[in-house]
Amino acid sequence: MSKAAKPLMPLDEAIATILAQVQPLQAAETVATWDADGRVLAEDVVSELDVPALDNTSMDGYAVRSADAAQIGARLRVTQRIPAGSHGTLLQAGEAARIFTGAPIPPGADAVVMQEHVQTDDNQPDQIVLGQSVASGQWIRRAGEDVAKGAVVLSKGNRLQPAALGMAASIGKDRLKVLRKPRVALLSTGDELVMPGTVAPADMKPGTIYNSNRFFLRALLQRSGCEVSDLGIVADQKQATIDTLAKASQNHDLIVSSGGVSVGEEDHVKPAVQALGVLNVWQIAMKPGKPLAFGWLNAAGTSNPPQTCYFMGLPGNPVSSFVTYLCVVWPFLAALQGMAPSASPAYALPVHFDWPRPDKRREFLRVRRNAQGGLDLFPNQSSGVLTSAVWGDGLIDVAPGQALRHGDMVAYWPFSHWLS
Numbered sequence: 324m325s326k327a328a329k330p331l332m333p334l335d336e337a338i339a340t341i342l343a344q345v346q347p348l349q350a351a352e353t354v355a356t357w358d359a360d361g362r363v364l365a366e367d368v369v370s371e372l373d374v375p376a377l378d379n380t381s382m383d384g385y386a387v388r389s390a391d392a393a394q395i396g397a398r399l400r401v402t403q404r405i406p407a408g409s410h411g412t413l414l415q416a417g418e419a420a421r422i423f424t425g426a427p428i429p430p431g432a433d434a435v436v437m438q439e440h441v442q443t444d445d446n447q448p449d450q451i452v453l454g455q456s457v458a459s460g461q462w463i464r465r466a467g468e469d470v471a472k473g474a475v476v477l478s479k480g481n482r483l484q485p486a487a488l489g490m491a492a493s494i495g496k497d498r499l500k501v502l503r504k505p506r507v508a509l510l511s512t513g514d515e516l517v518m519p520g521t522v523a524p525a526d527m528k529p530g531t532i533y534n535s536n537r538f539f540l541r542a543l544l545q546r547s548g549c550e551v552s553d554l555g556i557v558a559d560q561k562q563a564t565i566d567t568l569a570k571a572s573q574n575h576d577l578i579v580s581s582g583g584v585s586v587g588e589e590d591h592v593k594p595a596v597q598a599l600g601v602l603n604v605w606q607i608a609m610k611p612g613k614p615l616a617f618g619w620l621n622a623a624g625t626s627n628p629p630q631t632c633y634f635m636g637l638p639g640n641p642v643s644s645f646v647t648y649l650c651v652v653w654p655f656l657a658a659l660q661g662m663a664p665s666a667s668p669a670y671a672l673p674v675h676f677d678w679p680r681p682d683k684r685r686e687f688l689r690v691r692r693n694a695q696g697g698l699d700l701f702p703n704q705s706s707g708v709l710t711s712a713v714w715g716d717g718l719i720d721v722a723p724g725q726a727l728r729h730g731d732m733v734a735y736w737p738f739s740h741w742l743s
């Protein structure tokens with residue numbers, strides 16, 4: 324039998340294959356706008372009013388008729404006072420209205436003079452003298468200049484950010500319809516893993532390591548808007564693993580595991596997923612990364628119609644697991660939540676290092692922006708060195724076989740793209 328290695332699968336092909344299988348979640352819920360930060364909108368938000376509702380002043384000063392105020396030194400009589408929250412009456416020729424930021428422009432007025440450009444006289448408190456000529460329209464914020472009635476202000480499929488919450492509030496929405504959060508079960512494989520807190524560093528047995536993947540994967544999933552059930556480290560028994568996964572598949576949209584997907588690895592998660600559904604194990608042409616498992620479990624399900632429970636098996640090496648999450652799990656979760664695919668977020672920046680010996684696989688190097696507007700490289704790019712992801716502030720995307728010289732432009736993704 325031929326022992327020729329199977330060609331590695333390009334990352335984009337793996338992502339496309341996975342995204343083609345995703346059925347976006349449909350279930351929505353209504354939450355208070357207060358609580359909607361980070362949630363994904365399940366419907367367009369349409370404004371029922373103009374914002375601002377009326378023409379209003381952007382300055383403290385005097386509303387005037389510009390025809391009366393074309394000359395420096397023009398004298399006007401102050402006949403009304405309009406603080407924010409109230410409204411004025413018709414302004415006659417030769418009159419001005421004392422007005423404060425945000426207050427509506429009274430009928431008849433067509434401009435505002437800043438108070439700094441007006442002289443007042445204590446002996447004639449109802450008179451002002453203009454220190455500047457006035458152009459029609461000056462310092463007026465127009466009705467509807469922010470939002471027009473009937474406009475879609477926030478779109479379905481967008482993840483809500485703080486400014487969007489303010490926008491929803493500005494058109495009177497105290498509640499928003501959002502998708503329910505994806506429910507994700509997280510588990511780790513590996514007999515060498517020890518949970519921090521259970522064994523002190525000085526007492527760690529040779530060959531054991533702390534479970535670090537569980538911590539960053541849980542945080543990453545939460546930042547992707549998921550509700551995470553932590554199933555811990557799976558028992559080292561086939562039937563127990565099948566039982567755990569079968570149960571988890573009934574009330575989760577996704578099961579994520581780390582470790583145990585390397586070639587020839589003996590662990591129970593892969594056979595358990597195969598026993599319960601469909602599993603693909605791929606070798607991806609990416610570094611760090613490479614082994615990746617994707618499939619789904621045919622759970623009987625408690626929901627009606629039953630929602631598929633997907634499975635993703637990430638590599639065990641911490642940096643591989645981290646980068647595979649960003650490159651594969653993140654877009655999967657975006658598609659699951661019906662989010663519009665984001666345009667390439669890459670920035671073109673110059674490398675301030677040489678990379679003379681490129682890999683045959685597409686590489687995602689951990690780098691950091693420097694004060695000169697370039698990128699520095701973390702010196703140890705090993706997939707086990709988590710320090711590279713802590714030191715770095717992003718990844719660069721290096722094509723297979725692409726050597727880099729100091730000054731070459733590369734595609735840089737800040738971690739904030741995935742983590743905000």
Ligand code: AMP
Pocket residue numbers: 511512513515516532533534535536537581582583584585588638639640641
């Ligand atoms: P595996 O993919 O299971 O062969 O694991 C590859 C490497 O990653 C091994 O050195 C494992 O000890 C390590 N590893 C696997 N899972 C974890 C984890 N949860 N936390 C830290 N390291 C891990």
Ligand code: MG
Pocket residue numbers: 512513514582583588639
């Ligand atoms: Mg392992």
